[in-house]
């Protein structure tokens with residue numbers, strides 16, 4: 104009997120492992136989807152298309168002959184990307200839409216929509232994002248703005264654009280109206296200190312994409328959520344300043360690799376991991392359930408230099424005294 108239970112557990116674990124690994128290997132082998140062929144000549148809407156993963160995606164879609172709407176803040180990154188794409192791909196149109204997605208979500212969404220009115224959008228890539236490490240006992244002032252960027256404004260944009268996509272006629276006998284790509288993060292899979300707001304925002308996006316995919320499939324819309332580990336982009340360079348020092352990521356994957364996996368996964372698998380980090384974390388999550396993993400981390404992390412109480416320049420434990428001193432200040 105014990106032997107049977109042992110074999111059964113082994114079989115279930117193997118099954119669980121293969122059901123993760125096989126789709127991820129297939130994504131590596133299968134070719135990138137051609138969006139122009141799949142959805143017809145039309146516009147791709149890419150937030151964060153001026154840099155990193157979004158920029159790689161923009162170049163790939165331009166090569167396929169898709170017109171591009173690139174959303175980002177005004178500046179050199181946007182100027183250079185649009186100029187390079189226009190110079191290299193003469194047969195497509197590129198429209199830059201300047202917007203700070205961390206500002207007021209309603210106003211920002213209206214401003215974006217006005218600039219793209221009437222364009223036949225077949226692909227929505229919600230990719231722009233930023234994160235700031237913070238102790239939740241001392242939240243970073245930028246954190247709530249980034250919450251707008253990572254979740255709220257993107258949700259407003261999605262709510263405005265997706266109903267139009269759902270009504271978009273299918274082109275050239277295609278079975279598909281269009282697609283949605285959402286850039287999540289390995290942080291959505293893994294529980295880590297000092298990145299609670301960012302990680303939770305990414306988990307929201309990933310779960311949103313998974314749920315959406317079920318209803319989208321019925322009306323001929325592809326949904327993919329790409330889950331990258333460390334990527335060699337401006338993400339960490341452009342992150343807002345913080346007093347938290349996390350280990351700098353090394354050997355990040357190239358953003359082209361992330362964009363390539365996302366396009367290979369589109370219409371085939373909803374969840375697309377990219378890089379060794381999400382791969383390792385998923386396997387770890389299969390071995391240890393959340394409660395046990397949290398217990399292990401709570402025991403191990405305080406023994407490392409990664410997580411220590413915040414001590415100010417005079418050696419005072421500021422996390423402990425901060426609430427008291429702020430109360431006493433306000434009552435003065």
Ligand SMILES: NC(=O)c1ccc[n+]([C@@H]2O[C@H](COP(=O)([O-])OP(=O)(O)OC[C@H]3O[C@@H](n4cnc5c(N)ncnc54)[C@H](OP(=O)(O)O)[C@@H]3O)[C@@H](O)[C@H]2O)c1
Pocket residue numbers: 150151152153154155156157174175176177178180181202203204205206230231232233234252286287288289330331332333334335336337338339341355358
């Ligand atoms: N790099 C990584 O290690 C990593 C890992 C996992 C997931 N990700 C995710 O991947 C996505 C793309 O990041 P990336 O690595 O490609 O970084 P990136 O090179 O810094 O690109 C970020 C893009 O987002 C745009 N953006 C940032 N803040 C914005 C704002 N307030 N308003 C409008 N656009 C804004 C940037 O445009 P402007 O600055 O020109 O406005 C830029 O085009 C993000 O969602 C990020 O969370 C990154």
